[in-house]
Amino acid sequence: MTKHRGFVRSNEYFSKSVYSENTENYKIVRRGQFAYATIHLDEGSIDYLKNYDAGLISPMYTVFELSSTDVDKDVAFRNFKRFALSGRFDPYSNGGVNRRKSILFSDLAAFKFAIPPLAEQRAISEVLGAIEEAIARSEALIAALAEAKHATMRELLTRGIRGQKAPIKPLPSRWVLGRVAEGITHIPADWDLVTLTKVAKLESGHTPSRDKPDYWNGDIPWLSLADTEALDALEVDRTSECVTAKGIANSSARVLPKDTVVFSRTATVGKASRMKYPMATSQDFANWVCGPTLVPAYLVQVFRHMEREWDRLQEGSTHKTIYMPVFKKLQILLPPTTEQQRIADVGEAFDMRIAQERETRKVLVGNRDALAQELLSGRIRLPESIIVRHRDKAGQAA
Structure with a gap:
């Protein structure tokens, strides 16, 4: 698990094997359970497992699950994340400036924060999730453009326009x-x-x-x-x-x-x-x-x-x-200067398009973060027309 990408397979994040062959002390995390890096929570290293049924995680992580069905996992995760990154957990942490901070689960579990009714929580998750889907599409487009540029420029920089x-x-x-x-x-x-x-x-x-x-x-x-x-x-x-x-x-x-x-x-x-x-x-x-x-x-x-x-x-x-x-x-x-310029024009066209999409992603991320702060703090409430779609699901387990 990483502080930016949540749960990922180790071979997708590291270029070499970083885990021990002896996994006896590793922990099992199951779908819907949370895990946080005990000494890196202040960096936002926390998530809950969504994409796999189960996995092994390093002993440095603490695994837990919600005991209440009145709390939406996504809303809980977003609150944990924003409080961790804003330093709200620091008073509960051990460690100083030159030492990694750590927080025990007993201290984390004692932390209190306000949440709206379950239907509204789910509506908040839906709204923020929609923005995150747009961010993911933007990131995929950026990656596709970069790949297309690399292939195109390899041909142009070795064989030219012809x-x-x-x-x-x-x-x-x-x-x-x-x-x-x-x-x-x-x-x-x-x-x-x-x-x-x-x-x-x-x-x-x-x-x-x-x-x-x-x-x-x-x-x-x-x-x-x-x-x-x-x-x-x-x-x-x-x-x-x-x-x-x-x-x-x-x-x-x-x-x-x-x-x-x-x-x-x-x-x-x-x-x-x-x-x-x-x-x-x-x-x-x-x-x-x-x-x-x-x-x-x-x-x-x-x-x-x-x-x-x-x-x-x-x-x-x-x-x-x-x-x-x-x-x-x-x-x-x-190449001749005229061909150099034509090759540069193609590369710059790709660069301008990628820059434009990166700016779009930046705006989406800014909007997501600002809206999350307002919705999760209760300073902005969603309209009833959005919340009502989730009222018939409110009795289901979160």
Whole structure:
């Protein structure tokens, strides 16, 4: 069970086996029963089993079930979850700042919260469930779009716009670093395999001294790890901090031109975008000023497609990083600029559609969370026309 996805099979969540072969101390959880991570409840790690008849769960979890048929399981779960995430259970927990908190079931069971009549509980579950179905559909669409983009871009980034109709030639040299796909032996006849530094200038970033107030709060945008989410967009148009010309002059940072391709090489490795305006960056980014034979938007799409290659090139046990010498050896396939732009246009069309759907999902999640807070607290009551559908079921076991 995870704090975000509830009950899942271990092989669906972990890439390796994490459970012991001796399951003697494991606990059985049956359909309709609850389980929570005794030391992770404050992170929202609680759920009840809905999709399986039974399962084994780690000894670190506490399993329990509701004793009253006047409480809807879904409403109970939603209350447990929101109280856990809001810190309402913290006074009942053991442990401090540097120690994992834990809460005994006896303390959890003593906690009290108000609930409406059973019919209204079920109506609340129906309303919130309908929004969650819409969220699930949005997530499925995002996944389908991402899969479609990956398949489309693999073809475009290796065979070009003409696809199977393109005249081909053997790969002119060994492709060592920067592969967009495995097993590529031939490329279109008018393409080439080049070292990226031959067609773009590699620039690192730097952080001006934090001890110099006159280096900061200027008018030069400065991209840092705080801005990595901005790299999800096709262009970075703002930063959380700005520096002064004096800060630039007294550091190794440089103001890079518009359309510089920026790549996150630490923390969120693999994110790439291009600068909408001249900017400087921290040392957490590898920046590429493209020459006349390389279209910046094309390079962004190449980088975004290279997830498996970035995974292979990362180093470090705790904090994964791609070091600058690696970038100096990167090779890319280089079509004519007109074809680069057409390939980039296709990739960007996918990215814009995915971004639009992610925004839709964000709005749905926000609406779900706000409505849940109001309905479960009783500040908003559902109209009788919705509740009445559940009144004839109120006598049934919850």
